[in-house]
Amino acid sequence: MNNAQQSAVITGAASPRGIGKATARRYAKDGWAVVVLDLNSEAAQVVASEIAAEFGVPAFGYPVDVTNEDSVLSAHRAVAAEITAGRLPSVGALANIAGITSPVPFLETSLDLWNKVMAVNATGTYLVTRAFLPGMIDQQWGRIVNMSSVSAQRGGGVFGRVPYSSAKAAILGFTKALARELGAQGITVNAVCPGAVDTDIRVGTTPELEASIVKDVPLGRQASTDDIAAAFVFLSSEEAAYITGSTIDINGGSHIH
Template identity: 65%
Template sequence: MTQRTAVITGATSERGIGMAVAERYARDGWGVVILDLDGARTAEVAQRIGSEHGVPAFGAACDVADEQAVTQAHAAVAAEVDAGHLPTIGAVVNIAGITSPVPFLETDLALWNKVMAVNATGTYLVTKAFLPAMLEAGWGRVITMSSVSAQRGGGVFGKVPYSAAKAAILGFTKALAREIASSGVTINSITPGAVDTNIRVGNTNPEIEARIAADIPLGRVATTDEISGVIAFLSSDDASYLQGANIDINGGSHMH
């Protein structure tokens, strides 16, 4: 699969979903682009993943909520592709996001705007930047990261702004999927439940963890590899007939 490159946002956190996804793409032979806030960190992670798996990799600083930053990151990636250092872009995975446990009446407009900007606006900006090349190629995969919080109305970490932003991503995905349906590019979403990532560190305790596990029929939270495996499937030719679909990855904690 070295003929294609996957662009992953929010992929520099140890034990994070984004890093697991980048690792999975590299193991499957894709080129990898990592976009995150810290340019030095993205370069470091990209260099390690590329070296370990023998694939081309590139990292660039990018605040996904900032249009100029996304434009600059896209230009840097396009230059790498044009120079032959990276294969053509074949997938974009929008993982970068933030949450807030603040109750609604304590949520000010600044916090609301920030959560919406990183999650929903970031997904819009990054997708818009990288979609044209895939449309021109007639093949591509866009994968958006929603959350079970969008379906259930919040959770341990996801209060009103987070749930609203993640619900917006579901609507964005379906509408864009319908618009580009005949292009050869698919766009689908995933809605993970609780996942074993670093976001939990300092935000839970054994009592909360036990309550979370008890609310999941499978009796445990997901691993990041379980999330990346679904994303790998959505990026494959086997998923060519999925358009505007959402895949729940929640251990049965929410069933339609």
């Protein structure tokens, strides 16, 4: 399957300094058409327009709340309509990137906060994958790449605490089980586990905290969004056809296991 004839769907892809936007741009640079899905409708459309203009590939922006099944299905229908109309090629890759974190200690974590963090990170990955997977099965080819975190592997310790680590750990189990289930149908499923990344996802951070994070990284810096984007696009390529059920660590050596 030639990725130049496929669309990549990226969730959480409109934040100006986010991994999702960097990943959408990297897919486009490699010749994929892109679908920019984000909670911010206007920003999603702006990013899609910018990508289409810069890279000359089909690009489509649409709003989605990944925690809401009706919203996810609406986005899927909109993408399907673009494919039917010939404005987008069929979907070959799905990058589940939308996520939120929380630095709140466990005993200060309300049930509402727990549910929100789990819903955006874990349930959102489930809902979006469930919507776009049938099309991949129909064509017997697909690439699903899920965003986990080093926090799932080491039990937090970077910024996110118990709810975030739990949600990202759920994604690792989801990834492995789904990879086993879909392998015979030409679909790979992998996870990416970044360490600290220079984005705006962290809230309430301080220069001292940022410095302490870098101090623990053997490579001496946080990851850039492009560092993470490159892994998503590689795992969606033909070159990665024999990689499935894997977890790719991108942490600069801060967690080696």
